[in-house]
Amino acid sequence: MDLGIAGKAALVCASTSGLGAATAQALAAEGSRVVFAGRRSELARELAGRYPGCVGLAADLSTVAGAQALHDAAVRAVGPLDIVVLNSPPPPPGTAVDLDPPALTESLASLLLAPTALVGAALPHLRQQRWGRILAIGSSSVQAPIPGLAASNTGRAALAGYLKTLAGEVAADGITVNLLLPGRIATDRMRSLDETVARASGRPTAEVAAESLRLIPAGRLGDPAEFGAVAAFLCGEPAAYVTGTAVRCDGGLIPTL
DSSP, rough: OOOOOOOEEESSSSSSSHHHHHHHHHHHHHOOEEEEEOOHHHHHHHTTSSSSSEEEOOOOOTTHHHHHHHHHHHHHHHHOOSEEEEEEOOOOOOOTTEEHHHHHHHHIIIIIIIHHHHHHHHHHHHHHHHHEEEEEEGGGGGOOOOOOOOBHHHHHHHHHHHHHHHHHHHGGGGGEEEEEESSSSSSSSHHHHHHHHHHHHHHHHHHHHHHHHTTTTSSSOOOHHHHHHHHHHHGGGGTTOOOOOOOESSSTTTSSO
């Protein structure tokens, strides 16, 4: 299937590893001019160097100023953006009981304020050209909060509310706004979470991982490339009538439609 995004300028946030990297690579494989962005600037440039027309940039996605600076740098590198993929560094695990205002403020800056600032910077061009794709890499916690990830659950749900509202406001401009919600995908983040649970419970990490695997009807972890392929489709021309929705890529993990 031709996704119709060859030559499109795309920015993928936090794309030096994990789901961000998988998404950026999938878009680059379709011929998009992708900006790989993350704190590890050398890795961003190394990944981008594998694809023609792509660039790697350093980025601080934890603040509004950092998001705005990334947008401006991306435009200088590849031109006005056609595709914006939001992806935020996750806050540390923790309970709702222990979540204090400073920690919540910090997580909301990364998960909500910086992404909305980035979207706001990109929107004028998208509306003017009457074509655009805004996609957020979220979490299944948007639909089923994950125990022990209180800050993440709160911030991601808030961003989902903003994006759903935005989708209705810009649909007539030819701009789609969607969320892609991963379940358990084989990334360093997932391994880290298993290790955190193992330490807290005093059990081997392998036991914790096996226990969580039994909850997935597909019987396995997802491959990051599978997630990236779904993300690329949602950014493509064939998905022009898909907007304002949350799509799960979770192997059937969440037990609701």
